[in-house]
Amino acid sequence: MTPPSDTPASRRVRANGDGTVYQRKDGRWEAAGYVLAPGNTRKRIRVYGSTRTEALAKLTERIATSNRGVPVPSAQGSVSAYLTYWLEAVAVHQLRENTHTRYTACVHQHLIPGLGKKKLAKLTAKDVRTWLNQLRTTCQCCARAIDAHRDQPRCCAAGTCCSRRLSPLTLAYIHSVLKSALEHAVREEEITRNVARNVRTGTPRPRRFEPLTADEARQLLAAARNDGLFALYELALRTGLRKGELLGLQWGDVDLSAGTASIRRTLQRTQTGGLTTLPTKTRASERRIALPIECINSLKEHREGQEGERDAAAGGWKESDLVFTTQAGGPIDPANLNRGFRSLLGRAGLRRIRFHDLRHSTATLLLEQGVELVVIKELLGHAHIGVTATVYAHVRLRLQRDAIDLLGRTLRNPNRPDDGDDPPLCAPAVR
Structure with a gap:
């Protein structure tokens, strides 16, 4: 044997x-x-x-x-095939149309060209990190052949690279789309882990915004007094409503006698439906707010003016029950509102800001007046108070400065003569 x-x-x-x-x-x-x-x-x-x-x-x-109870990955196809399936069969039912459009552009412009040929089951964190590093240093005119479609080339086709690179915020967005797609693959047991979560891209610097000061806000309202949308601008500045929430507001949502407004919908332009009324951004965005007396008065004047426009339009009036409409009664395109707002800034002699900065201005002015953060969170319709605290951290630092100065005055020795030569209680204001 x-x-x-x-x-x-x-x-x-x-x-x-x-x-x-x-x-x-x-x-x-x-x-x-x-x-x-x-x-x-x-x-x-x-x-x-x-x-x-x-x-x-x-x-x-x-x-x-x-x-250990971990099933073997069943994915056999490429990253490109899975991303296409995820967009068409999963994300389309979970995302708003505009968000799905942005995801689709991100997948076809960046994810598929960079990672599409790799096998989904064999994708590693190193593959994702290497691709993101390459994407961070690549000129987009060269990578996407943008220059080839221009009438007058000014980058690669002209022999001089413009070094047009993606911003850190865009890179973080691309990374988040990939994480969302792979997370669904984990839930469907196509792969065992989400390798994109193991890649750290760093925290991008938040987009800087310059809210209006109290004097600038008064200047804006004075310039808009004779504008047909004065009530809209005043409502935006005094309540911090989003642009879509203002344009989607209906008279049935407004109770002028009680001085309240219910925010239930938003108006957006989509590729398939045009101007469409949709539910609010989140469940927290669906809220009831109190209207200032100034907004109540301006809304009453606006309703009278709208009734006059309805009589003048006669049979051409489009009944929609919207508070803010065109002269024919139809919904206002958000792009047209942006153009009108830029014109208003010019008439007021103010610096150019976004319409969304009116919302930031509302929160900033309220914080500077000592309003509690939780009250501002409910007014703005943020899902979590951490969002409010993060976005307006610069204001909280300035309030801390005021608190420190107040404490310094309290702790000052009353027996010590004030010779006027003491240094300031604190450093310059934080911006």
């Missing part, structure tokens, strides 16, 4: 459940065994190596992972 040590490696008997290992005709070693698969089933897999030890190590690792 031949001793076990002399038995050829390809014919050795392994214990039940350890799988089989044998040498192929081409010289490579193959190991096969059963592991846990999605749906609580078992699946036979095969791994290969140049030596018996290598093949056996790979199989042992797969079996050990399976014994």
Whole structure:
């Protein structure tokens, strides 16, 4: 009888459940065994190596992972195929249309060109990090052949690279889209882990905004007094409503006798439906706010003016119950509101800001008046108070400065004469 040590490696008997290992005709070693698969089933897999030890190590690792309850990945296709499936079958039912459009552009412009050819199951954190580093230093005119479609080339086609690179905020957005897609692949047990979550891109610097001061806000309202949308601008500045929430506000949502307004919808332009009324951004955005007396009066004047426009339009009036409409009664396009707002800034002699900065101005002015952060959070419709605290951190620092100065005056020695030469209680104001 031949001793076990002399038995050829390809014919050795392994214990039940350890799988089989044998040498192929081409010289490579193959190991096969059963592991846990999605749906609580078992699946036979095969791994290969140049030596018996290598093949056996790979199989042992797969079996050990399976014994911990982690199913083997079932994904066989490429990242490109999965991203296409995710956009068309999953994300389209979970996202707003405009958000889905931005996701689609991100996938086709950046994710598929950069990672699309890789196998989904074999994608690693190193692949994602290497691609993001490359994307961070690549000129977009060169990568996307933007210059080739211009009437007068001024970058790659002209022989001089403009070094148009993606901003840190855009890189973070691209990274977040990839994380969302891979997270769904984990939930469907296509892959075992989300490798994009293991990549750190750094926290991008938040977009800087310059809210209006109290004097500038009064200057803006004075310039808008004779504007047909004066009530809209005043409501935006005094309540901090979003642009879509203002344009989607209906008279049925406004109770002028009680001085309240219910925010239930938003008006947006979509590619398929044009100007469309949609639910609010989040559940927290659906709220009821108190109207200042100035807004109540301006809304009453606005309703009288709107009734006059309805009589003048006669049969051409489009009944929509919207508070703010065109002269024909139709909804106002957000792009047209932006143009009108820029014109108003010019008439008021103010610096150019975004319409959304009126919302920031409201929160900033309220914080400077000592209004509690939780009250501002409810007024603005933020989902979490942390969002309010993060966005307006610069104001909180300035309030801390005032608090420190107040404490300094309290702790000052009353017996010490004030010679007027003391240094200021604190450093200059934080911006």
